[in-house]
Amino acid sequence: MPTSRGWTVLAAGPILLALGLVAGYREIALLGGAALLCLALAFAWVGAPPRVTADRTVTPARARQGEECRADVDVYSASGRSRGLDVTEPVRGPLGSHTVSTPVRVRGGIPSRVSYPLPTGRRGVLTVGPLRVGRHDPLGLCRAQRQVAPAIRVLVRPRWRYLRALPLGTAPSLDGLLDTALHGSIAFHALREYRLGDDLRRVHWRTSARLGTLMVREHVDTALPRLAVLVDDRAEAYGPDEDALEDVVEAAASVVAAAGRDGVPFALCPASRTAVATTVDAGLDLLAQVSPAAGVDLTRVLPGLRRDRAGDTLLVLSGPDADLSPVLAARAGYAALVVVLLGKRASPPALPPGAVALAAATAAEFADRWNGMVR
Numbered sequence: 001m002p003t004s005r006g007w008t009v010l011a012a013g014p015i016l017l018a019l020g021l022v023a024g025y026r027e028i029a030l031l032g033g034a035a036l037l038c039l040a041l042a043f044a045w046v047g048a049p050p051r052v053t054a055d056r057t058v059t060p061a062r063a064r065q066g067e068e069c070r071a072d073v074d075v076y077s078a079s080g081r082s083r084g085l086d087v088t089e090p091v092r093g094p095l096g097s098h099t100v101s102t103p104v105r106v107r108g109g110i111p112s113r114v115s116y117p118l119p120t121g122r123r124g125v126l127t128v129g130p131l132r133v134g135r136h137d138p139l140g141l142c143r144a145q146r147q148v149a150p151a152i153r154v155l156v157r158p159r160w161r162y163l164r165a166l167p168l169g170t171a172p173s174l175d176g177l178l179d180t181a182l183h184g185s186i187a188f189h190a191l192r193e194y195r196l197g198d199d200l201r202r203v204h205w206r207t208s209a210r211l212g213t214l215m216v217r218e219h220v221d222t223a224l225p226r227l228a229v230l231v232d233d234r235a236e237a238y239g240p241d242e243d244a245l246e247d248v249v250e251a252a253a254s255v256v257a258a259a260g261r262d263g264v265p266f267a268l269c270p271a272s273r274t275a276v277a278t279t280v281d282a283g284l285d286l287l288a289q290v291s292p293a294a295g296v297d298l299t300r301v302l303p304g305l306r307r308d309r310a311g312d313t314l315l316v317l318s319g320p321d322a323d324l325s326p327v328l329a330a331r332a333g334y335a336a337l338v339v340v341l342l343g344k345r346a347s348p349p350a351l352p353p354g355a356v357a358l359a360a361a362t363a364a365e366f367a368d369r370w371n372g373m374v375r
Contacts, residue, residue, distance in 0.1 A: 006042065006141035009035045042137035049146040050085055052077045052106060052133050056149045058118065062285065065123045065159045074111040075104055075133055075148075087114050088132045088145065093156070094124035104133075118154060123249065123288050126154040155288040158246075160253035161367040166227055166264050167313050167338050167356070191215045225312060227266040228305040228334070229255055230327070232318035234271055235292035239321040244343035248317045249287050250363035251342060255315065256283040267305050272296045276305065298326035313338065320346040320359075328352065342366060 002010055013035035020029025055074045063069035073087050087102045102114045118126060129152055134145030191204055194214035202216040231252045238244045252268065259266040260280035268283045269276045272293035277283040305314070313336040316327050320343035328351070331337050337355040341347070346359040358373070360366035 001143060002039070003136070003140055003143050005139075006039060009039050009141055013039065038139060039141055042139060042141035045137040046135055046142045046144040049134055049144045050077070050083075050106075051079070052085070052146065052148065054087070054131060054133055054148040056089075056129070056131050056152070058128065058152070058154050062155045062157055062281075062288075063118070063120045064157050065120055067120055069118045069120050069154070069156075070115050071100075071118055071128060072113060072115045073102075073104075073131065074113050075106050076111050077106040077108050079106075079108045083135075085133055085135050086143075086145075088134070089129055091118060091126060091128050093119055093126040094122040095119050120156045123156045123158040123246070124291075125289055126156060128152050128154055155285055157284040157288045158249045158253040159363075160250065160257040161363065162371075163254050163258040163367060164371045166255065166258050166262065167315065167336055191217060225265070225335070227255075227259060227264055228312055228314045229266055229268040230298075230301070230305060230314065230316045231268065231270045231287070231290060232298075232316065232322055233290050233293055234296045234298075234318075234322070235294045237322040238292065238319035238343065239345075241320060241343045241345060244319045244346075245290070245292060247342040247360075247363040247366070248319065249290050251340060251366045252317050253284060253287050254363070254367060255317075256280055256287070269301060269305055271298055271301050274301075299329070302326065302330045316340065317342065319343050322349075324349055324351075331355065340366060 013032045016028050016032030016035065018032070020026060020032060053076045055076075057072045059070060059072065060067070071089070073089075075085065075087065077083075084103060084105050087104050088099060090097065090099045100116045102116055104112050104114045106112045118128065129149060130147050131149035132145040132147050134143055136143040191207055192215065194203065194216050198216050204215050204217055207215045229252060231248060233245060233248075256266065256268060257280065258264075265278070266283070267276050267278050268286065270286065270290050273286070275286060277286045312334050314327070314330070314334040315338045316324070317340050318324070320341055322341065324339060327337070327339065331352065337351065339349055339351060339355065339357050341349060341357075341359045342361070342363065344361050346361065348357040348359045351357050358366070358369055360369055
């Protein structure tokens with residue numbers, strides 16, 4: 001098919017030819033005829049789309065912001081002769097759109113590889129493809145291409161910074177009382193009668209003496225305190241400070257990375273989404289896709305983070321213009337509340353006694369202040 005240059009020649013050639021013949025200007029007519037002849041020769045040069053196949057591999061499949069990421073394309077041809085082709089692929093992402101076009105020489109039976117970098121300067125979703133392989137004429141008037149691979153999505157995850165520790169609420173002790181264990185452990189669930197083979201160290205001697213039969217403790221891990229992380233992506237929470245949301249996402253990624261490192265159970269949810277992430281990979285993938293959203297009602301999001309039991313901590317990350325009244329209304333459902341505001345105009349919010357407030361201009365400043373608090 002014609003390229004943009006070819007369409008221009010196709011439109012101008014007949015006009016010049018007709019104008020030259022009508023007006024009696026032989027030179028203009030020759031110019032129009034030559035344009036159409038070049039276009040016909042270009043069609044003959046490129047011929048039919050090449051019969052090739054290709055495999056595309058992106059490494060890494062999930063990149064970290066600023067990390068090197070590349071696409072490797074292996075092109076295969078059943079033809080025995082060597083020929084030059086073009087590998088073309090559009091790349092669309094948070095930094096804009098561009099098209100990668102790389103020449104490759106294909107030999108029958110031997111894979112030919114081309115590689116090109118993918119932009120990871122800003123977190124977000126990259127749409128790579130569809131991948132096409134073809135050839136064009138020397139004048140760039142025509143192109144014959146075949147799609148050999150569909151478009152794929154590549155997630156560019158946000159950066160994260162080192163945090164010393166995370167805030168946790170309270171956890172049930174082995175006797176069913178609330179304590180302030182940093183991470184909790186295997187927690188008491190119930191007492192039952194001793195069965196052959198039970199560990200005698202799990203015998204609850206006080207209850208056994210009262211009932212006259214051996215009773216042992218049963219433990220479960222589900223009572224560990226959980227960190228509920230709310231990422232406020234409401235557009236109205238940031239005002240003109242467009243970069244503040246990026247700092248909020250980076251701070252949230254730091255919390256997720258620290259939770260994974262320390263084995264802290266967590267649930268992360270952006271305000272505009274109903275999906276809740278409870279693993280590090282799922283959390284970072286979710287944060288890669290966060291974008292400003294208008295008209296979000298926080299009162300519909302907060303219940304999804306609650307586990308309906310005492311012990312959890314609610315951590316809210318938001319911008320300098322955030323309306324925190326829905327968060328304060330949900331305060332009673334958590335053992336602790338921590339509010340972090342990020343942005344150039346951020347200042348510590350007024351919170352009820354027992355809640356923790358922190359304000360920082362950037363994610364780097366947030367990490368420094370956070371680590372200073374827990375030192």
